[in-house]
Amino acid sequence: MEKGFRQWKEQCLNKLDLSKKGQVDEDISHVVSLLNGCEQYFTTSSCSGRIILIDGAQKHGCVWLFVSHQQCQSDDLMSAVARSSGDAVLKFEPFVLHVQCRRLEDAQLTHSVAINSGFRNSGLTVGKTGKIITAVRSTHGLEVPLSHQGKLLVQQEYISFLTQIANQKMEENLRRIHRFYQNLQSALHADNLPAEPQTHHRSQETKNQTSVYKRRRRRERQPGTDCCHGDGSSIEPELDDCLDLFT
Amino acid sequence: MEKGFRQWKEQCLNKLDLSKKGQVDEDISHVVSLLNGCEQYFTTSSCSGRIILIDGAQKHGCVWLFVSHQQCQSDDLMSAVARSSGDAVLKFEPFVLHVQCRRLEDAQLTHSVAINSGFRNSGLTVGKTGKIITAVRSTHGLEVPLSHQGKLLVQQEYISFLTQIANQKMEENLRRIHRFYQNLQSALHADNLPAEPQTHHRSQETKNQTSVYKRRRRRERQPGTDCCHGDGSSIEPELDDCLDLFT
Structure with a gap:
């Protein structure tokens, strides 16, 4: 492979x-x-x-x-x-x-x-x-x-x-x-990065990134959530999933 | 899971x-x-x-x-x-x-x-x-x-x-x-379907499907291939990959 x-x-x-x-x-x-x-x-x-x-x-x-x-x-x-x-x-x-x-x-x-x-x-x-x-x-x-x-x-x-x-x-x-x-x-x-520092580095970086992305997302999503079937939280499931990768 | x-x-x-x-x-x-x-x-x-x-x-x-x-x-x-x-x-x-x-x-x-x-x-x-x-x-x-x-x-x-x-x-x-x-x-x-007939059924069905999809794809793709980097065959890699699933 x-x-x-x-x-x-x-x-x-x-x-x-x-x-x-x-x-x-x-x-x-x-x-x-x-x-x-x-x-x-x-x-x-x-x-x-x-x-x-x-x-x-x-x-x-x-x-x-x-x-x-x-x-x-x-x-x-x-x-x-x-x-x-x-x-x-x-x-x-x-x-x-x-x-x-x-x-x-x-x-x-x-x-x-x-x-x-x-x-x-x-x-x-x-x-x-x-x-x-x-x-x-x-x-x-x-x-x-x-x-x-x-x-x-x-x-x-x-x-x-x-x-x-x-x-x-x-x-x-x-x-x-x-x-x-x-x-x-x-x-x-x-x-x-090597395993230990990497974890630290990532989680630090992520906190900032995540909050920035969440803010942006909230602003951008408004029109999209006004209509159509969905559970609200997962109308854009990709983003939630992808943020998982950094945490 | x-x-x-x-x-x-x-x-x-x-x-x-x-x-x-x-x-x-x-x-x-x-x-x-x-x-x-x-x-x-x-x-x-x-x-x-x-x-x-x-x-x-x-x-x-x-x-x-x-x-x-x-x-x-x-x-x-x-x-x-x-x-x-x-x-x-x-x-x-x-x-x-x-x-x-x-x-x-x-x-x-x-x-x-x-x-x-x-x-x-x-x-x-x-x-x-x-x-x-x-x-x-x-x-x-x-x-x-x-x-x-x-x-x-x-x-x-x-x-x-x-x-x-x-x-x-x-x-x-x-x-x-x-x-x-x-x-x-x-x-x-x-x-x-059970394993044996399934294979047969699928490959039969697929031959027709694949040729139809390939024709449609060729027609639709023309404008897209006129420009931008790509190896031609894989400019829409999804389709090729997905057809793999049926073959």
Whole structure:
């Protein structure tokens, strides 16, 4: 199993990057390097976050009218949407990362770091062949129809407003990536300390982290708890579970 | 551990439903009943899917201007957005379900059913205390800013168009819930068959399922693979892993 993981990792990291871009996005190369530098992890796919304009409902599938991994200008979006001949939709897609992990405990660590850094849609996949993957995902999105059958549905001022919103989301996304990177460094560091000091170090660190996360969570959760079946305490079961990992 | 799970389940199902609605949404009561009727599962929270209008950036947090768990009328949205005094955002939030599972294998089964039914953002959480939860989540969303500081940003025709889109998403959401229910029934049935026939039954069923899923996946994945780091084959590692469960 240990040997199997090392081989998997070697094969994956030596393979050609088959994505169109062919390389890791600049804003997350440090995160990818940190993980790939640990023997218990390797990344299988990633995107730092992007603002995209897709022209759907086309004869031959979708057409990409615009992609940016950085903040963008409203003029760029205007000229892109002008090329739409179908149903154009503007999306902000946040940071996403898939990390293959050696053991379940390793996956629990990355998962807990992800949740605690604000990536609340993160989760594990455990395959029957022993493949264990943490998917880091955010709830942070934007999905706005802009044209129908090539006809613009909104005014230029609205597109300027959307550009601001998308850029703000991009900024917040970068802040969360930074938080993820820092929390990951701390967690990996704690994980590598010798048994005794480690316990102490962790529980100290955790008290602060936990209270910060609980505060943030309480604030963010308010709308979500207003509706639908749940026992209140466990409407976001991931977070409670993941905090367990630090205690 | 087995005893622990039974106690957890009993406590959870006997607890008051602390959500505002206080009960399970009508469109998913059969799904929740099916799971709670199995000794290896119980649901901890759920929402069948909803169209919501939230007024954000308010002095005292968010205000809910509109919520519907069914298809809605554009007039209802128009009159709701007219009450906005902050930044109103229209969202479609798809089906979400949290299922606590007795063992990891039980969680793998619900997770694989979820992925194969189109809920591609699903994932597991494994807590240190032994809590194992499958979160069933979709990628299917809509998030459209409609007002800023109480001022409407779009025209009435655009809100009518959005209502259509949201209602279509609600319909597709119901289809996926139905698919999830049917796949869950088959998987639970296969899981309960005696060892020999079970293997045969499963592998027969799987061949059809797998090819259908692969086709669907290929079609849906196209835009996603156009960009960002990945080895192509594993940009959506969950699906591959989950199909493993059936083979």
